[in-house]
Amino acid sequence: MAQKPSIPKGTRDFSPKEVSKRTYIMNTIKAQFEKFGFQPIETPSFENSDTLMGKYGEEGDRLIFKILNSGDFLKKANQEAYKNSDSLKLTSSISEKALRYDLTVPFARYVVQHQSEVEFPFKRYQIQPVWRADRPQKGRFREFFQCDADVVGSNSLWQEVEFIQLYDDVFTKLKLEGVTIKLNNRKVLSGFAEVIGEQDRLIDFTVALDKLDKIGEEGVKKEMLEKGISLEALKNIQPIFGLKGNFGEKVEVLKQILSNSEIGMKGVEELEFIQNVISEMPLKSALLDLDVTLARGLNYYTGAIFEVAPPAIVKMGSIGGGGRYDDLTGIFGLKDMSGVGISFGLDRIYLVLEELDLFPDTVTANTKVLFINFGEKEALYGLKAVQKLRDAGIAAEIYPDTSKMKKQMNYANRREIPFVVLAGEEEMNNKVYGLKDMVSGDQEKISLEAMIDRLS
Amino acid sequence: MAQKPSIPKGTRDFSPKEVSKRTYIMNTIKAQFEKFGFQPIETPSFENSDTLMGKYGEEGDRLIFKILNSGDFLKKANQEAYKNSDSLKLTSSISEKALRYDLTVPFARYVVQHQSEVEFPFKRYQIQPVWRADRPQKGRFREFFQCDADVVGSNSLWQEVEFIQLYDDVFTKLKLEGVTIKLNNRKVLSGFAEVIGEQDRLIDFTVALDKLDKIGEEGVKKEMLEKGISLEALKNIQPIFGLKGNFGEKVEVLKQILSNSEIGMKGVEELEFIQNVISEMPLKSALLDLDVTLARGLNYYTGAIFEVAPPAIVKMGSIGGGGRYDDLTGIFGLKDMSGVGISFGLDRIYLVLEELDLFPDTVTANTKVLFINFGEKEALYGLKAVQKLRDAGIAAEIYPDTSKMKKQMNYANRREIPFVVLAGEEEMNNKVYGLKDMVSGDQEKISLEAMIDRLS
Numbered sequence: 001m002a003q004k005p006s007i008p009k010g011t012r013d014f015s016p017k018e019v020s021k022r023t024y025i026m027n028t029i030k031a032q033f034e035k036f037g038f039q040p041i042e043t044p045s046f047e048n049s050d051t052l053m054g055k056y057g058e059e060g061d062r063l064i065f066k067i068l069n070s071g072d073f074l075k076k077a078n079q080e081a082y083k084n085s086d087s088l089k090l091t092s093s094i095s096e097k098a099l100r101y102d103l104t105v106p107f108a109r110y111v112v113q114h115q116s117e118v119e120f121p122f123k124r125y126q127i128q129p130v131w132r133a134d135r136p137q138k139g140r141f142r143e144f145f146q147c148d149a150d151v152v153g154s155n156s157l158w159q160e161v162e163f164i165q166l167y168d169d170v171f172t173k174l175k176l177e178g179v180t181i182k183l184n185n186r187k188v189l190s191g192f193a194e195v196i197g198e199q200d201r202l203i204d205f206t207v208a209l210d211k212l213d214k215i216g217e218e219g220v221k222k223e224m225l226e227k228g229i230s231l232e233a234l235k236n237i238q239p240i241f242g243l244k245g246n247f248g249e250k251v252e253v254l255k256q257i258l259s260n261s262e263i264g265m266k267g268v269e270e271l272e273f274i275q276n277v278i279s280e281m282p283l284k285s286a287l288l289d290l291d292v293t294l295a296r297g298l299n300y301y302t303g304a305i306f307e308v309a310p311p312a313i314v315k316m317g318s319i320g321g322g323g324r325y326d327d328l329t330g331i332f333g334l335k336d337m338s339g340v341g342i343s344f345g346l347d348r349i350y351l352v353l354e355e356l357d358l359f360p361d362t363v364t365a366n367t368k369v370l371f372i373n374f375g376e377k378e379a380l381y382g383l384k385a386v387q388k389l390r391d392a393g394i395a396a397e398i399y400p401d402t403s404k405m406k407k408q409m410n411y412a413n414r415r416e417i418p419f420v421v422l423a424g425e426e427e428m429n430n431k432v433y434g435l436k437d438m439v440s441g442d443q444e445k446i447s448l449e450a451m452i453d454r455l456s
Numbered sequence: 457m458a459q460k461p462s463i464p465k466g467t468r469d470f471s472p473k474e475v476s477k478r479t480y481i482m483n484t485i486k487a488q489f490e491k492f493g494f495q496p497i498e499t500p501s502f503e504n505s506d507t508l509m510g511k512y513g514e515e516g517d518r519l520i521f522k523i524l525n526s527g528d529f530l531k532k533a534n535q536e537a538y539k540n541s542d543s544l545k546l547t548s549s550i551s552e553k554a555l556r557y558d559l560t561v562p563f564a565r566y567v568v569q570h571q572s573e574v575e576f577p578f579k580r581y582q583i584q585p586v587w588r589a590d591r592p593q594k595g596r597f598r599e600f601f602q603c604d605a606d607v608v609g610s611n612s613l614w615q616e617v618e619f620i621q622l623y624d625d626v627f628t629k630l631k632l633e634g635v636t637i638k639l640n641n642r643k644v645l646s647g648f649a650e651v652i653g654e655q656d657r658l659i660d661f662t663v664a665l666d667k668l669d670k671i672g673e674e675g676v677k678k679e680m681l682e683k684g685i686s687l688e689a690l691k692n693i694q695p696i697f698g699l700k701g702n703f704g705e706k707v708e709v710l711k712q713i714l715s716n717s718e719i720g721m722k723g724v725e726e727l728e729f730i731q732n733v734i735s736e737m738p739l740k741s742a743l744l745d746l747d748v749t750l751a752r753g754l755n756y757y758t759g760a761i762f763e764v765a766p767p768a769i770v771k772m773g774s775i776g777g778g779g780r781y782d783d784l785t786g787i788f789g790l791k792d793m794s795g796v797g798i799s800f801g802l803d804r805i806y807l808v809l810e811e812l813d814l815f816p817d818t819v820t821a822n823t824k825v826l827f828i829n830f831g832e833k834e835a836l837y838g839l840k841a842v843q844k845l846r847d848a849g850i851a852a853e854i855y856p857d858t859s860k861m862k863k864q865m866n867y868a869n870r871r872e873i874p875f876v877v878l879a880g881e882e883e884m885n886n887k888v889y890g891l892k893d894m895v896s897g898d899q900e901k902i903s904l905e906a907m908i909d910r911l912s
Contacts, residue, residue, distance in 0.1 A: 004789070005507060005565040005568050005788045005789075006504065006569065007499070007503060007504065007507075007565075007569075008502060008503065008504055008552075008553050011500030011501075011502065012500065013497065013498070013499050013500070013566055013569070013570065014497060014498040014499075015497060015570070015573065016496055019495075019496040019497060019498050020496065023496070034821045034851055035846040035849070035850070035851045035852070036846065036851075037823040037851060037852070037853035039475075039821065039822070040472055040475040040476065040479070040821070041470060041471060041472060041475060042469070042470040042475050043463070043469050043470075044463050044464065044467030044468065044469070044599055045501065045555075045585060045587070045599055046464060046467065046521075046587075046599075047463060047464065048464055051461060051463075062527075065502075065523050065524075066524040067521050067522070067523055067524065067555075068521075068522040068523065068524045068550070068551050070518070070519075070521070070589040071518075072543045072544075073543050074541045074542075074543045074546065075543075077541075082541075085530045085533075085538075086530075087527070087528045087530045087531075091524065094524070096464075097464050099501075099523075109461040109463075110469055112461050113461045113462065113463075113469070114469065114471070117471065119867055119870045121856055121857075121867075123853070124472070129501060131501070131502075143500055143501055143502075151856070154856045154857050156856035156857045158829075158835060158839070158854065158856045159856050161839070162839075162854075165843065169846070277836060277839070280836060280840075281839065281840060332461045333460070333461075365490045365495065365496070366495070367493040373614075379614060380736060383614070383617070383618075383733070383737065384736075384737055387621065387737060390491040390492065390625070393491070394491070395490055395491045395493060396491070396493065397492070397579070398614065400577055400607070400610040400612035400614045400615050401577075401610050401612045411575055411577075414575045415575050
């Protein structure tokens with residue numbers, strides 16, 4: 001049954017080096033999450049379909065991977081849909097489970113289901129894969145990890161401050177200095193819509209404004225016009241198209257524009273609080289910027305909106321984002337739970353660290369020393385030393401077969417193992433080991449104790 | 457759209473404590489894998505269906521979770537199967553992908569697909585979830601993690617030795633002393649079948665023998681008789697039903713029984729080699745035993761067979777197992793690749809450690825200190841200290857809201873946070889912090905530096 005093996009499009013195999021680098025990023029994020037008091041949870045890879053369906057809009061529903069019921073699944077099939085060959089309608093009757101699409105909805109489900117066991121405010125983090133039946137393209141996969149931290153059960157702005165510090169800490173630890181943490185507030189966007197008398201077109205307005213970077217002021221205005229927003233009204237908020245200066249200067253401009261909008265001024269006040277605290281406690285390596293064009297998942301964000309851009313020298317989209325969403329758990333029946341959270345884009349962070357050569361050399365878990373296998377007696381002599389090395393925390397291997405020396409040395413070379421031990425009868429008699437440095441080529445005969453010291 | 461949320465049967469949510477304990481076990485296993493020179497790989501959660509189907513027998517095929525094709529999946533449906541409402545035949549035409557059922561087949565697929573990038577012998581480990589549509593019951597789940605280490609590309613017996621040492625090291629590190637590593641060899645089982653003239657009934661023979669523990673000698677013989685194995689012939693191997701003594705003594709009995717079976721004697725020789733090396737390098741805390749009734753996945757094991765039993769005081773099935781299988785990758789077209797590997801049963805190890813109270817107290821990642829929030833100024837004063845504590849590697853939180861003192865203290869209690877900081881105006885003026893030990897109730901006013909020392 002020989003077949004050329006492959007994997008489904010949009011999925012990936014990860015080689016040892018890739019796994020090690022991904023683990024390094026995830027462990028760095030985890031360690032910071034835990035220092036900030038976030039606790040890990042994990043949820044099942046698949047949920048009941050009705051937990052997920054209808055939570056991500058029509059497009060989202062389409063992109064959710066559905067799991068076919070086991071056994072004679074047609075028994076329960078919707079007869080009408082079956083007769084009409086209606087795939088869409090048939091689905092729910094032959095598939096009860098679906099792969100999770102993100103970590104936020106399962107988190108909301110978890111909070112409601114376990115509300116009696118959980119302490120509020122509940123600070124949780126979750127690092128697990130999600131699946132989307134999206135068209136695969138460069139940098140977009142059908143299986144990818146999300147790394148989320150959220151707090152639910154408090155609307156304190158101190159949390160927004162802490163999330164900014166958390167971003168700063170993680171990227172500083174990763175030695176990725178100079179990221180920009182962009183901050184906005186949904187209430188400011190609502191204020192803009194109010195000031196131009198277009199509260200009903202808030203989404204059209206922000207979707208267009210979000211494109212300022214890409215299509216420029218004229219493009220944005222053209223799109224707004226097409227959506228029925230009067231250009232005349234836009235004059236009231238004209239300054240936002242050319243907003244310049246530092247955070248505080250931008251805030252002053254907003255105060256003028258939004259002075260007649262209660263909700264807008266509430267948003268400005270929130271931005272100002274965050275800015276004041278951060279100015280008292282300067283960030284380590286990240287920059288904080290106010291970006292009024294930032295909208296992201298506007299449909300559910302209700303307060304702060306975050307996005308992180310990599311240093312300008314890297315051409316890459318955002319490497320993190322998040323925001324506050326009131327009523328996170330309302331969809332599952334637990335009302336009035338405000339939530340705020342952020343996410344790290346693992347795949348993009350990986351690409352950025354790779355491009356800037358920021359992975360430490362020590363990241364790749366690799367064997368430190370290979371013992372050459374000269375035969376049964378020598379292998380036993382070697383394995384005894386290997387065991388002592390391992391006990392001392394040194395990754396060590398013995399070549400399993402008595403192959404030709406060249407083959408064994410090639411193995412060490414290709415695996416990039418930095419040291420090789422050659423120990424034959426003479427070394428055994430003298431209770432020493434021939435340690436060869438594969439980089440310098442230097443070779444010396446040393447005792448086991450000296451070797452442990454040397455390789456530790 | 458309020459609904460009582462739940463998760464699919466056979467799946468689990470993991471709470472922060474559970475995640476931390478599971479992570480502790482996995483990290484311990486990982487660290488040992490790496491010291492033994494195994495390298496991590498990861499494969500996609502779903503594979504093309506034809507990669508998995510037909511690899512686990514008919515029962516296995518049934519238990520594989522299939523993913524429904526996206527979009528209008530009925531377009532490509534097998535028309536005949538559709539007309540006949542034949543679920544089984546319809547499946548392959550409406551589902552092209554399936555969730556992985558184990559880590560071995562994806563590993564074989566990986567090796568063949570990446571054979572030019574991989575160094576042989578290839579030592580890989582893989583810790584990822586697998587999914588099976590099995591009937592859920594106590595201790596059996598539809599989603600669970602497997603922790604596998606395998607070597608492919610060598611048939612050296614040194615690897616069997618190293619896997620025994622690896623089991624010993626992992627369980628010693630987990631402080632689970634006194635596990636029994638049971639060893640058998642498929643060739644010995646083949647030898648038995650040969651000696652009684654029932655080579656064709658090898659599987660019936662070993663399936664029955666495997667039950668000796670449960671149904672006793674009479675039960676086993678009864679089953680063999682039913683399968684057509686002559687009891688007269690069994691006399692030739694009668695001693696295996698009451699095999700006693702240490703490893704070496706058992707080997708001597710086998711030598712007598714199998715003296716006329718070439719394959720049987722080969723198996724004995726392999727067992728003896730392993731035993732000889734282990735006697736030169738005694739295990740740290742595990743016991744090695746020869747168990748000729750051990751069969752496990754006989755269908756593919758061709759040499760050594762391993763199984764690990766927890767200490768006798770715990771009533772629990774095996775917590776690990778594995779063996780050698782020649783021609784691991786043949787199903788994907790790469791012939792003559794011998795493989796040998798072992799697996800750790802994460803869920804059962806968890807239960808054993810829990811029952812014996814072997815999880816270290818430090819396992820649960822938890823916040824060390826909570827700062828009580830008395831108001832905006834105090835919170836800022838507190839957050840500055842929190843930042844320094846975090847920088848020193850101490851998990852610290854500030855309560856986000858200015859809630860009643862009692863509520864904040866309750867939060868600390870229920871989260872089992874061992875220290876609380878109370879800092880009001882007086883402390884701010886004196887640049888100190890009121891540190892309260894939540895266990896002893898002791899309270900003291902100390903400087904930030906002293907607090908960092910104290911909590912480190």
